[in-house]
Amino acid sequence: MTVLSIENVSKRYQLNQKGNSTDDLRDTVTRWSNSIFKPSKNHNKKEDFWALKDINLEVKQGDRLGLVGANGAGKSTLLKVLSQITEPTNGIVKVKGRMASLLEVGTGFHPELTGRENIFLNGAILGMQKSEIVKHFDAIVDFAGISKFIDTPVKRYSSGMYVRLGFAIAAHLEPEILVVDEVLAVGDADFQKKSIGKMRDVSNSGRTLIFVSHNLTAVQGLCNKGAYLRNGELIKSGKIDEVVNEYVKTVSKFQLKQNWATPDEAPGNDQVRIKTISLTPNQEILTDNFDTRTPLKMVFEYWNMMDNAELNVSIFLYSMTGECIFNIGDDAKFYQQGIVRVECDIPGDFLNDGSYYISAMIVKDRLAPVFFFEDALAFDILDYREGTDWYGKWPGAVRPKMISVNSVQKELL
Amino acid sequence: MNSKERIITAKKSITDYLNEIWDFKELFWILAKRDILVKYKQTVLGIGWSVIRPLITMIVMAFAFGKIGKLDTNTAIPFTLVVAPGVIIWLFFSQSLQALSQSIVLNSNLVSKVYFPRLIIPLSTIFLGLVDVLISIFLFFIICIWYQFLPDWKLFLVPFFILLTFMAAFGIGLISAVLNVKFRDIGQIIPFVIQFGYFISPVGYLTESVKSTDHAWYYKLFVLNPVTGCIDALRWCMLDDFANFNWDSFIPLILFIIFTFFYSIRFFRKHENSFVDHI
Numbered sequence: 001m002t003v004l005s006i007e008n009v010s011k012r013y014q015l016n017q018k019g020n021s022t023d024d025l026r027d028t029v030t031r032w033s034n035s036i037f038k039p040s041k042n043h044n045k046k047e048d049f050w051a052l053k054d055i056n057l058e059v060k061q062g063d064r065l066g067l068v069g070a071n072g073a074g075k076s077t078l079l080k081v082l083s084q085i086t087e088p089t090n091g092i093v094k095v096k097g098r099m100a101s102l103l104e105v106g107t108g109f110h111p112e113l114t115g116r117e118n119i120f121l122n123g124a125i126l127g128m129q130k131s132e133i134v135k136h137f138d139a140i141v142d143f144a145g146i147s148k149f150i151d152t153p154v155k156r157y158s159s160g161m162y163v164r165l166g167f168a169i170a171a172h173l174e175p176e177i178l179v180v181d182e183v184l185a186v187g188d189a190d191f192q193k194k195s196i197g198k199m200r201d202v203s204n205s206g207r208t209l210i211f212v213s214h215n216l217t218a219v220q221g222l223c224n225k226g227a228y229l230r231n232g233e234l235i236k237s238g239k240i241d242e243v244v245n246e247y248v249k250t251v252s253k254f255q256l257k258q259n260w261a262t263p264d265e266a267p268g269n270d271q272v273r274i275k276t277i278s279l280t281p282n283q284e285i286l287t288d289n290f291d292t293r294t295p296l297k298m299v300f301e302y303w304n305m306m307d308n309a310e311l312n313v314s315i316f317l318y319s320m321t322g323e324c325i326f327n328i329g330d331d332a333k334f335y336q337q338g339i340v341r342v343e344c345d346i347p348g349d350f351l352n353d354g355s356y357y358i359s360a361m362i363v364k365d366r367l368a369p370v371f372f373f374e375d376a377l378a379f380d381i382l383d384y385r386e387g388t389d390w391y392g393k394w395p396g397a398v399r400p401k402m403i404s405v406n407s408v409q410k411e412l413l
Numbered sequence: 414m415n416s417k418e419r420i421i422t423a424k425k426s427i428t429d430y431l432n433e434i435w436d437f438k439e440l441f442w443i444l445a446k447r448d449i450l451v452k453y454k455q456t457v458l459g460i461g462w463s464v465i466r467p468l469i470t471m472i473v474m475a476f477a478f479g480k481i482g483k484l485d486t487n488t489a490i491p492f493t494l495v496v497a498p499g500v501i502i503w504l505f506f507s508q509s510l511q512a513l514s515q516s517i518v519l520n521s522n523l524v525s526k527v528y529f530p531r532l533i534i535p536l537s538t539i540f541l542g543l544v545d546v547l548i549s550i551f552l553f554f555i556i557c558i559w560y561q562f563l564p565d566w567k568l569f570l571v572p573f574f575i576l577l578t579f580m581a582a583f584g585i586g587l588i589s590a591v592l593n594v595k596f597r598d599i600g601q602i603i604p605f606v607i608q609f610g611y612f613i614s615p616v617g618y619l620t621e622s623v624k625s626t627d628h629a630w631y632y633k634l635f636v637l638n639p640v641t642g643c644i645d646a647l648r649w650c651m652l653d654d655f656a657n658f659n660w661d662s663f664i665p666l667i668l669f670i671i672f673t674f675f676y677s678i679r680f681f682r683k684h685e686n687s688f689v690d691h692i
Contacts, residue, residue, distance in 0.1 A: 082421070088421065113451065124443040
């Protein structure tokens with residue numbers, strides 16, 4: 001059963017070309033009087049900006065739809081249209097059943113009111129009836145873990161308590177469709193786990209979930225359907241894995257191969273010139289994206305213009321923040337003029353998920369850098385995990401499986 | 414399970430809108446309750462301020478206009494009683510106007526994050542002033558006992574005129590609230606208007622005394638002030654047969670309400686969907 005259908009929805013914003021964001025009364029009056037006296041001269045040309053362009057999407061009952069896309073792709077605008085905060089410029093949205101949207105945790109909390117008063121206030125804002133709130137009151141307080149502070153004004157709460165209370169109220173809402181935006185960005189790991197679990201419960205009970213997050217791991221773990229937005233347009237929708245793959249492919253700054261045909265145009269100097277550098281998955285099955293399991297093979301070739309030179313290559317792998325994860329080189333050997341080929345194997349289950357880049361340095365006589373080929377390759381490693389229900393960012397620069405951790409039941413009580 | 418289909422589109426009919434307001438009545442009450450609860454949080458006197466403000470205003474007014482301005486010499490009843498309806502109306506009107514004009518901006522966190530018919534926010538401001546009105550009327554009774562004055566049956570019309578006062582404030586308040594979203598200048602203008610509105614409304618004096626001056630043109634302007642109509646009407650119904658019903662100021666009041674009430678709602682409806690883009 002289709003519970004939500006979005007038909008040709010577009011949303012236009014008008015930008016002032018003059019760019020005066022501080023529209024004060026005086027400006028408007030001046031512009032208005034100008035327009036009377038000089039009707040021919042259009043002072044206030046408006047520029048249209050389409051935040052959403054012709055979106056068509058259907059959501060079936062029980063679906064967990066993940067919206068992905070870069071910042072400014074229109075995800076939040078779409079959620080705002082769905083939750084009726086703004087109206088679409090064109091098109092219609094048909095909603096079957098009660099929809100609640102959670103674009104922020106603790107919307108409308110008043111700092112001066114106590115936790116108890118805020119539960120009723122926030123519940124009403126989210127569209128709960130008083131009887132429903134009364135019914136769930138104890139569960140909410142329990143879930144948030146604030147029973148001791150229920151009669152304290154929320155301005156005295158720690159930020160964690162505040163967020164927990166906000167989420168607890170929203171989680172006990174029983175809408176047929178729940179719209180959630182980035183709530184996972186807040187709270188500690190424990191709370192994130194709790195909230196993902198709660199959202200999973202929502203979908204398991206046959207209700208529909210629409211979820212926006214930049215945490216692709218969470219989106220993939222939680223959702224079964226996906227929709228990828230770019231510049232206000234729906235690029236792809238369907239199974240979540242396909243959608244996320246499509247998204248990752250288009251956004252990541254992949255540079256997996258550089259190649260030069262002749263030494264003349266290649267980077268380098270009189271002594272060495274770069275011929276090619278590439279990174280491929282070192283396995284039978286070729287994939288577009290690398291995940292943490294994928295073993296990688298780097299191949300590097302360069303022209304050596306020196307006779308009888310003692311050379312070696314030093315490879316640097318950096319994380320996105322510029323931290324060097326490792327630097328490793330081969331043994332120095334004597335080479336004649338011609339092409340030198342270097343291969344480097346990076347095992348699977350070694351790097352953590354994230355963005356990395358590689359630089360390579362050619363060293364002469366074991367100490368003198370001949371040429372430093374910086375930022376030669378760039379790639380992303382996607383997350384892959386099994387056997388865990390936790391979807392937060394895996395910490396660490398590496399995630400090596402070669403380090404083993406084992407537990408046994410040592411004793412029985 | 415409520416499985417009626419809802420359609421989100423750029424157009425919405427007035428009946429849908431009214432139905433929706435009805436659906437959100439719970440929120441209406443809770444917002445009103447919130448405003449009242451929050452008003453005197455972390456104050457020592459709490460609700461006591463709602464007693465002190467009208468009381469002190471009445472005393473000061475009676476003293477300034479009555480004793481110093483020597484307006485009390487030709488009134489048949491104690492001047493404090495004459496001032497009381499003026500103070501009740503003025504405090505209610507100014508408070509409602511202030512609250513209305515700020516209502517959308519002060520609730521911007523709600524407006525930008527959740528959906529509900531926005532009209533609920535300004536509508537719920539009525540209760541804030543109403544609590545004070547009830548306390549002021551209670552004070553009026555105490556003053557009546559003090560001066561051994563007995564109002565007649567017309568007292569039962571008080572709620573009606575209080576409602577008219579709110580409706581008068583509602584029109585301009587609602588328009589100000591909409592404008593305030595885009596032009597925060599309104600937030601500066603309203604307190605200023607309230608400050609001098611005091612003197613051009615018959616709070617501490619009688620409309621009669623304006624009429625009896627030689628400046629007939631001034632009286633004609635004076636009665637156009639909707640607050641004048643409200644105060645005159647309340648004096649008529651609260652003070653036995655002290656004041657006559659003043660049609661000169663009542664008719665402009667009714668016309669004012671009819672015009673601004675409907676216009677302001679139309680104006681509000683036209684702009685409410687762009688609040689989130691400007692707030």
